Amino acid sequence: MENVIVLGGGPAGCVSALHLSRLGYQVHLIAQHRTSVIIEGLSIRVLEGLKNAGCVRAVALLGDPVPRTASWNGATSDANTEQLLSRREFDAALLADAQASGVAVTEGRIVNVRSTAEECRVQFVRLGGAYSEMRGHFLVEARGRRAPRSRAVATRGCPGLALSRRFENCAISHAGTWIASFPKGWAWFAGDDESGGSLQIIVDGARGSWARHSNLTPLFDALIDQIPEIQQCLGKNARAISPVLVRESTPYLHEKPISEGVIRVGDAAFGIDPLSGHGMFEAVGAGMAAAPVVHTILQRPRVAELARDFYRTRAREAFLRHARVGRDFYRSEQRWSDLSYWQTRRDWPDEVPAHAVPAGQVPRIQRTAVIENGFIERREVVVTANQPRGVRFIEGTPLVPLIDLIDGQESVDVKEGMALNWLRAQHIMGPDGLTVSAAQLRDNCTVRRRTE
Ligand SMILES: Cc1cc2nc3c(=O)[nH]c(=O)nc-3n(C[C@H](O)[C@H](O)[C@H](O)COP(=O)(O)OP(=O)(O)OC[C@H]3O[C@@H](n4cnc5c(N)ncnc54)[C@H](O)[C@@H]3O)c2cc1C
Structure with a gap:
C-alpha cells in the first residue's frame, strides 16, 4: 500500500x-x-x-459537561453544556x-x-x-x-482576533462557561471548580490593529471593563497568570x-x-x-x-x-447593530437562509456521493429540510430500500424501529403508510434537476 x-x-x-x-x-x-x-x-x-x-x-x-450561560442581546440563557x-x-x-x-x-x-x-x-x-x-x-x-x-482563499469573512489570558482566584464558584456580548465583540470565560479561569475576548481584527501593539495588557484590561458579566466571573481578587495570547479568528x-x-x-x-x-x-x-x-x-x-x-x-x-x-x-444581538463589529457581521456572507432547502423540493430521494466501506460511492439518500446533505442509514437500516419496501406493500408490515420513527418524524410516513410514494420522492429530485 x-x-x-x-x-x-x-x-x-x-x-x-x-x-x-x-x-x-x-x-x-x-x-x-x-x-x-x-x-x-x-x-x-x-x-x-x-x-x-x-x-x-x-x-x-x-x-x-459543564453548564454554559449565555448573555446575549440583554437576555440570559443556560440551556447548553460543553x-x-x-x-x-x-x-x-x-x-x-x-x-x-x-x-x-x-x-x-x-x-x-x-x-x-x-x-x-x-x-x-x-x-x-x-x-x-x-x-x-x-x-x-x-x-x-x-x-x-495567503493567496489561495476563495472566501474570507470579517477579520477577527481573539485575545486570551488565564486567571486564578476568580469569583466563580463552580465549573462552567459564560459567554457575553459587548459593544466591541464578545467574550468567553471558562472557569474550573478551583477558581481558575480562562478568558477569551473576540474583537475586530481589521488590519492586525491589535497584533501590532507591544503591550496588550492595558488594552485587554480596558476590554474587561466594558463587560460586566465577565467582571462578575473574575471578581475583585482575580490574578492573571499568563501573558495575553493573540489568535487570529477570521473565517475563510x-x-x-x-x-x-x-x-x-x-x-x-x-x-x-x-x-x-x-x-x-x-x-x-x-x-x-x-x-x-x-x-x-x-x-x-x-x-x-x-x-x-x-x-x-x-x-x-x-x-x-x-x-x-x-x-x-x-443579527440576534440588536443593541449595537450600528457599531462596526456587529454591522459587518450581520451582512456576511450573504442573504441566503442558513438552512436553505427550498420548500416543495423536500423530502426527496437523491443520488449523491456517500462514504461506503472506505470508498466514495454514488448512492440514493433521503434529503429533508433539516438534512440537506441527505441521510442514508438510521441506526444501520438503509432508508431508501425501506421506503421502496413499504411502497410495494398493501398494508404496512415492517418491524418497528428507529428508521420508521425517523420517517414519521419527517412526515414521509403516516399512520396508514407512506404519505408520498417512492416515485414522487424520486420525482421531487427530477423536478429539482430541471429547475436548477
Ligand atoms: C480563538 C479561537 C477559539 C476557538 N475555540 C474553539 C472551541 O471552543 N471549540 C472548538 O471546537 N473549536 C474552537 N476553535 C477552533 C479550533 O481551535 C480549530 O477548529 C481546530 O483546532 C482545528 O483543528 P486542526 O486539526 O485543523 O488544526 P489545529 O488544531 O490548529 O492543529 C494544527 C497542527 O499543526 C501543527 N503545525 C502547524 N504548523 C506546523 C509546522 N510548520 N510544522 C509542524 N507542525 C505544524 C500544530 O502544531 C498542530 O499540531 C477556536 C478557534 C479560535 C481561533
Whole structure:
C-alpha cells in the first residue's frame, strides 16, 4: 500500500491519520507539539467521531459537561453544556492514540512542501535540529490556521482576533462557561471548580490593529471593563497568570480544499468563527471524510473526480452553513447593530437562509456521493429540510430500500424501529403508510434537476 504523509497533529491530522492507517496505508505524521495553554470547549457531538477513530486516550481526558450561560442581546440563557479541555494535553493524547494505532509520529517543524500527482516531498527540522526529508504518495495538509493559504482563499469573512489570558482566584464558584456580548465583540470565560479561569475576548481584527501593539495588557484590561458579566466571573481578587495570547479568528474557505496529491483537512481547508464552538467538530468530521476520499483517489483513479467533488462540496457547504448560522446569531444581538463589529457581521456572507432547502423540493430521494466501506460511492439518500446533505442509514437500516419496501406493500408490515420513527418524524410516513410514494420522492429530485 502507498504511504501518506500527514502534516499537523491537531484533531484533523490525527483523525485523518487514524482512519488512513485503518485502511491499510503506511501513515507518517509530522507535527510540532503545542506549547501554549489554550482552553477550548468541545461540543458533545464530537465524541462519537473521536471514539469512532479510536481516540481512547483523548476521550479519557474529557470530564463531565459543564453548564454554559449565555448573555446575549440583554437576555440570559443556560440551556447548553460543553466539555472543557486543555488543547496541549488533548492534542498530546490524540498523537499518542495515533501512535498506538501504528501511525509513525515524528516531532518536527515543517519548512517546505512540494507535491505532484506522482510524489510529494516534505522537508522538516526534527526536534533536535536535524534537517530531514520525507517522501510519500499523498499529503494530508492539517497544519490548521498555520497552513500556507495567503493567496489561495476563495472566501474570507470579517477579520477577527481573539485575545486570551488565564486567571486564578476568580469569583466563580463552580465549573462552567459564560459567554457575553459587548459593544466591541464578545467574550468567553471558562472557569474550573478551583477558581481558575480562562478568558477569551473576540474583537475586530481589521488590519492586525491589535497584533501590532507591544503591550496588550492595558488594552485587554480596558476590554474587561466594558463587560460586566465577565467582571462578575473574575471578581475583585482575580490574578492573571499568563501573558495575553493573540489568535487570529477570521473565517475563510481555501480555494482548493483538494488538489493534485494534497487534501486539506480541518482549519487548513476552512476556518470558522469561534462563536460557533464547532471548529473541532468540523476538524474531526473532515478527518473522517478525508480518508475514504484519499483511498478512492489512490485505489480507484477512474472515479477520483467523484471523490474530489464530494470533498470540495462538503467543505464549501459546511463553511457556508456555519457562516450563515453565525450571521443570524450576530443579527440576534440588536443593541449595537450600528457599531462596526456587529454591522459587518450581520451582512456576511450573504442573504441566503442558513438552512436553505427550498420548500416543495423536500423530502426527496437523491443520488449523491456517500462514504461506503472506505470508498466514495454514488448512492440514493433521503434529503429533508433539516438534512440537506441527505441521510442514508438510521441506526444501520438503509432508508431508501425501506421506503421502496413499504411502497410495494398493501398494508404496512415492517418491524418497528428507529428508521420508521425517523420517517414519521419527517412526515414521509403516516399512520396508514407512506404519505408520498417512492416515485414522487424520486420525482421531487427530477423536478429539482430541471429547475436548477
Ligand atoms: C480563538 C479561537 C477559539 C476557538 N475555540 C474553539 C472551541 O471552543 N471549540 C472548538 O471546537 N473549536 C474552537 N476553535 C477552533 C479550533 O481551535 C480549530 O477548529 C481546530 O483546532 C482545528 O483543528 P486542526 O486539526 O485543523 O488544526 P489545529 O488544531 O490548529 O492543529 C494544527 C497542527 O499543526 C501543527 N503545525 C502547524 N504548523 C506546523 C509546522 N510548520 N510544522 C509542524 N507542525 C505544524 C500544530 O502544531 C498542530 O499540531 C477556536 C478557534 C479560535 C481561533
